[in-house]
Amino acid sequence: MNEKEAYKKHYVAIIGGSISGSEAANLLAESGFRVVVFDMNKLPYGKIEDGLPNWHVNLRNRQIKAIDAKLDHPNIRFIPNTTIGEDIDFLDLVKNWGFSAIILANGAWEDRKLPIPGIEKFLDKELVYQNSFIYWFNHKHEYDYLGKNYFIKDNTVVIGGGLASLDVVKIVMIELVKKQLFLNKGIDVDMFTLEKYGIKQILEEHQVSFEELNLKKAKLVYRRTAKDMPLKTPKDNSKESIELAQKTSEKLLNKYMEKYLFEFVPLSMPVGFTEKNDRLTGVVLQRVVVEDGRVIPQENDFFELKTEMLISSIGSLPKQLNGLEYEYSALKMKHKTDYHVSGFENVFAIGNAVTGKGNIQESKRHGKQMTKIIIDKHLTEDAFEKWLTDLNNEITSKVQNQINTIIFEIAQKPVQPEEIIDKILTKTANIHKRLRYTDYKSWVKQHLPVRLEDELKNKANCKCQ
Ligand SMILES: Cc1cc2nc3c(=O)[nH]c(=O)nc-3n(C[C@H](O)[C@H](O)[C@H](O)COP(=O)(O)OP(=O)(O)OC[C@H]3O[C@@H](n4cnc5c(N)ncnc54)[C@H](O)[C@@H]3O)c2cc1C
Structure with a gap:
């Protein structure tokens, strides 16, 4: 044999x-x-x-x-x-x-759970995780789609920092602008066009200002700063290369924000939430500093971001x-x-x-x-x-x-x-x-x-x- x-x-x-x-x-x-x-x-x-x-x-x-x-x-x-x-x-x-x-x-x-005690009670209402969010985005147009449905709010907050969170915040803005362009201006632009050319360019082409859409920009919250985002790898371990890479990361993130019209909230980590009538109304963030690469929370330094939709994009396990x-x-x-x-x-x-x-x-x-x-x-x-x-x-x-x-x-x-x-x-x-x-x-x-x-x-x- x-x-x-x-x-x-x-x-x-x-x-x-x-x-x-x-x-x-x-x-x-x-x-x-x-x-x-x-x-x-x-x-x-x-x-x-x-x-x-x-x-x-x-x-x-x-x-x-x-x-x-x-x-x-x-x-x-x-x-x-x-x-x-x-x-x-x-x-x-x-x-x-x-x-x-x-x-x-x-x-x-399995989405890594957001480390805010008690937040899970809002799951799939005001709290959404990345994996189910992208699943919905990819499949919602199918005639037999029976999955979860999400209605994106214009004050959405995305917690993340990695590449997937950039996709998430991009989806949020594309969906919001697409809908408002149609409702407010009667302009029907498909998702592929908005993604390819960027929201800024498409609005300019249609001579519509962002303000006319009555939208607020989504916010991407990150524990570190734009220059700490892994968008540019240093050539080597020298101080100059690292600093150059960090500057480039910062520039690149700014370009991305400009193209898709979202805001970036650096040096903040989620620690709590506010609610009213059993609905999430805000996320409480603690300010941090980064020292020698370590994230250090600042004592008694908290602030709240009002939101009715919190998307967590902090990794899959x-x-x-x-x-x-x-x-x-x-x-x-x-x-x-x-x-x-x-x-x-x-x-x-x-x-x-x-x-x-x-x-x-x-x-x-x-x-x-x-x-x-x-x-x-x-x-x-x-x-x-x-x-x-x-x-x-x-x-x-x-x-x-x-x-x-x-x-x-x-x-x-x-x-x-x-x-x-x-x-x-x-x-x-x-x-x-x-x-x-x-x-x-x-x-x-x-x-x-x-x-x-x-x-x-x-x-x-x-x-x-
Ligand atoms: C936008 C994006 C970003 C990415 N970022 C990274 C990155 O940063 N780092 C990295 O390493 N990779 C990353 N990837 C790569 C990606 O994960 C790999 O390209 C590849 O999809 C992994 O293949 P896999 O077969 O291991 O897992 P998967 O593609 O996840 O396939 C697993 C399969 O198992 C099935 N399955 C799961 N559980 C069960 C079960 N209990 N019973 C039966 N079937 C089950 C699922 O349905 C699925 O078909 C990224 C991919 C994309 C699209």
Whole structure:
């Protein structure tokens, strides 16, 4: 029996079918393994579909095409709409389904909680988290959208500082201006146009002043200053290079604020809130100073920003699954830099599902690279494309190395008896039957949502092509 014939008997489960899951699945499938990919969503595109604001049309489509090419494989069974931890208990999957190995490729979908005691009572009313906010923004135009609905207020406050928070504040202003332009002036401008040319330019073209729109600018609150934002990486560690990079960051943020018309509130951290009749009315901030890179809160130095919509964009963590151990919100691994999940012989984790220290550093590095490229090159789509494509290529090449070792480990394990494999086949076939799933291509074709750019295609002035 050749290697591929021998591997055929091993069934491997992968949780998550996006960048890292699809890469792992394809490598295993190509080596002869049988792979079952579970994804909580109808489609396996993860952050590409739900985290990347939908003005990145070409980038999204290219990444989706690559995922499709990997998952549409005779050795892969894709099981959509199935959340591990809810529809199937994680320990049940590990202990009772009979897989030779389980690979976690479930990314980071849990918003880091805003550290204000009691604030959660306003959740999805006046308090909104970044992941659900971007999900709403990307999908709200779909005719069958049944998710949460958000009504953006013109005194919105965004807490953040990283690149995602710039996307959030940009969405807030684009949505507000788009709506007011239409209501106040009868001018219908699509989101793609506002994003591409910037709000300032579009208002000038239509000879409308911002004041005429009766809007207030959204505020982006950050613990540090504009020059501390990771928008420009210093050339080296010299004082001059660092100072130059900081000055450039400041300049770049100012450009961004000018283009999308928002305000920046530096050196402030959220500590409390005000409310009236059970509704959030403001966020209380404490002034801080930054000394030697450390954020130091100033005693008795508080102020309030009035707001009816607070969006928290302070990072995403892996969603915790019952049965797994976590350390400081990161999955506990057997060894620090390993892909072996602690407590199990046959459970592995890849991609953004592992957010250990090294990974956070990596994210920061990528965050820096991305903002540097995008903003240095005047926020172009091309620069962003390059960054995300490079990052995803890096993720996939890392997955390739990990999978090679995982393949070796799985191959050493005894093959499951026929009746166990039959059980996997029956259970997955039952899910397919319930979902009326026939094959990958047909499923994706049937469930791909209506794209906003397609809806707008025939409209005059749309810059979405
Ligand atoms: C705007 C933007 C900013 C980014 N910034 C950074 C950055 O700063 N640093 C960085 O490292 N990366 C960043 N990324 C990169 C991004 O996270 C990666 O490009 C890539 O999407 C990660 O792939 P993944 O497969 O690990 O995770 P994901 O794309 O998140 O895919 C995980 C998949 O698992 C599925 N899933 C999750 N939980 C379950 C469950 N319980 N059961 C079944 N299925 C489940 C999800 O539906 C999803 O399909 C950014 C991406 C974008 C779009």
